[in-house]
Amino acid sequence: MSHRFRTSFATVIVIGIAGCGGAKVTLHNPTIPEPLIDQLPLSVMARYPKVFDNFVHEEQVIGKEKWSIDLGRSNRLLFTKLFTSMFTEFKVVEGDVDAQDLTFDALIEPSIDAFEFSVPSQSQTDDFAVWIRYRLKIYDQGGVLIANWPIAAYGKSQSTTFGSDEALRRAAVLAMRDAAALIILQMDKATGISKLSHANAHETAMPAAPSTEDITLQTAAEEIPDETG
């Protein structure tokens, strides 16, 4: 009986120590609900980088645990869901397809500039926090870069409520939802994407010279500062 007690006690201690050693968290199907918005009357295509098919980020807390988060195809799912809701026509262009052969109003190339997270042992709180810096490059039918827009998204979740793995997963989902909300709210204002439909119509009528509006739009897009520094 005494031996069994000692064995149980030792097991509890070992499990307790192992429990402090970080974790590998997977997120393959983030909950991105159908947004309550009016669609923009645009034909949009998106081309995703290869990293959107298998995104894994690792974070080594100095002198402590190692954490990793595997987002799998979550970013692809996020942007596909989002753009399908935002635009009247949306298609994904695979990497080997030449966009010159396709007809569209805008081609969007999303990418991840940076992914970071903090765990409770770093922040000295109960919170897991996730920061994602996305970048959206928008091209017109002629292949001209219309906008280069950085987006900084943030999500936070408490470990005491959901447990460590679930809290990190939830913080990542909240960051992705934050990015989606930001894109819905500010995309047209920041990139002027809705004007591309009119630009196409204008070019069809007067193909000889670019309009002043197009030139202004390109300039504005180039001047958008990288707020992430």
Place this chain on the structure above:
Amino acid sequence: MKQASRSLPQRILVLALASTMLSACVTSRVENVRANATGISEGEGIVIMAKSYHLGNETEAKFITCVGNSIGSGSSGLRVVPNAEFVDALFPWFEPRTAPAETKGLPTLMSRPGVAQKIKDKGIRYVVWLDGDTDKVAGGGSMSCAAGPGGGGCFGFAWWQNDSNYEADVWDLTGLEDVGTVSADVSGTSFLPAIVIPIPLIARTQSKACNALADQLKLFIVSDEAV
């Protein structure tokens, strides 16, 4: 056998008495400030939300769940729409970044496509915004524990004081107005004396604040008293 069956209720009684005696004391203050008349009809419900963490709010998710469960329970319980269901249904307008911080943002929110209809479909009359948290404000004492092959034990005495301060701001989605606030301020000191075995005397301030706030919110919303 007969003796064992008699001892079970006695043991339960002793345990109940012990747990009552061993819980530490808390002091609480609950207040409400009414700005407009309230009232709730059959079929109307409420949703409990945390103020955005973008505004520096740290309200614990378990506290929000606790308040929601307390308001929804009992014979006088109100219909509480789950927080996640509401936020998903109105995506992206109640995300931490986009949720309205003041009632003056409500007319714009309600004019967005599908928002007013979705709120009507869900039967939501009030949104309750929770703000505040539970903090350890003081503590002291010392305790040491040791364990070896022959056993273990703790000796010493520790104490700490927790303050739970929460405020609930109630918005009426029918009148698009702030109808008032309910606040709960609960303070308590926990003790942990140990002579071989630690005996925790815990002041459950957060739980007390949850129940006090929920009870007062129920009265506040149901009451049809004029301002």
